[in-house]
Amino acid sequence: MKDPVSSVSTIRNFMANAGRNTCNEYLYEALKDADEALQSQITKKIYHERWVGINGVPYDQCPRCKTNLCTAGKLGRKKENYCGTCGQKLDWEES
Numbered sequence: 686m687k688d689p690v691s692s693v694s695t696i697r698n699f700m701a702n703a704g705r706n707t708c709n710e711y712l713y714e715a716l717k718d719a720d721e722a723l724q725s726q727i728t729k730k731i732y733h734e735r736w737v738g739i740n741g742v743p744y745d746q747c748p749r750c751k752t753n754l755c756t757a758g759k760l761g762r763k764k765e766n767y768c769g770t771c772g773q774k775l776d777w778e779e780s
C-alpha cells in the first residue's frame with residue numbers, strides 16, 4: 686500500500702465529485718468500504734477514556750472501537766501494532 690492518507694483523500698474527492706445516483710450505487714458502496722478499510726491502515730493514537738481505568742490510570746483503548754486493549758497491570762498484554770478486535774493500526778507514542 687502506497688499511502689493510505691492520500692488514497693482516502695483521493696476516494697473522497699472522487700465520491701464528492703461523482704455524487705450518488707442509481708447508476709453508481711454499487712461503486713459508491715464499494716468506495717465507502719475501501720474508505721473504511723483504509724482508515725484502519727492509518728495509524729491512530731491510543732485512546733484514553735477519562736473515567737475508565739484503575740487507580741486513576743486510564744486504560745489503553747483502541748481509538749476506533751474503544752476496546753480496552755488490556756495493557757494495564759502485571760497480566761497486561763503486550764502493545765500490539767493492530768487492534769485485535771477491529772484491526773485498527775495503533776500508535777503507542779505518547780504525545
Ligand SMILES: [Zn+2]
Nearest residue numbers: 747750768771
Ligand atoms: Zn479496535
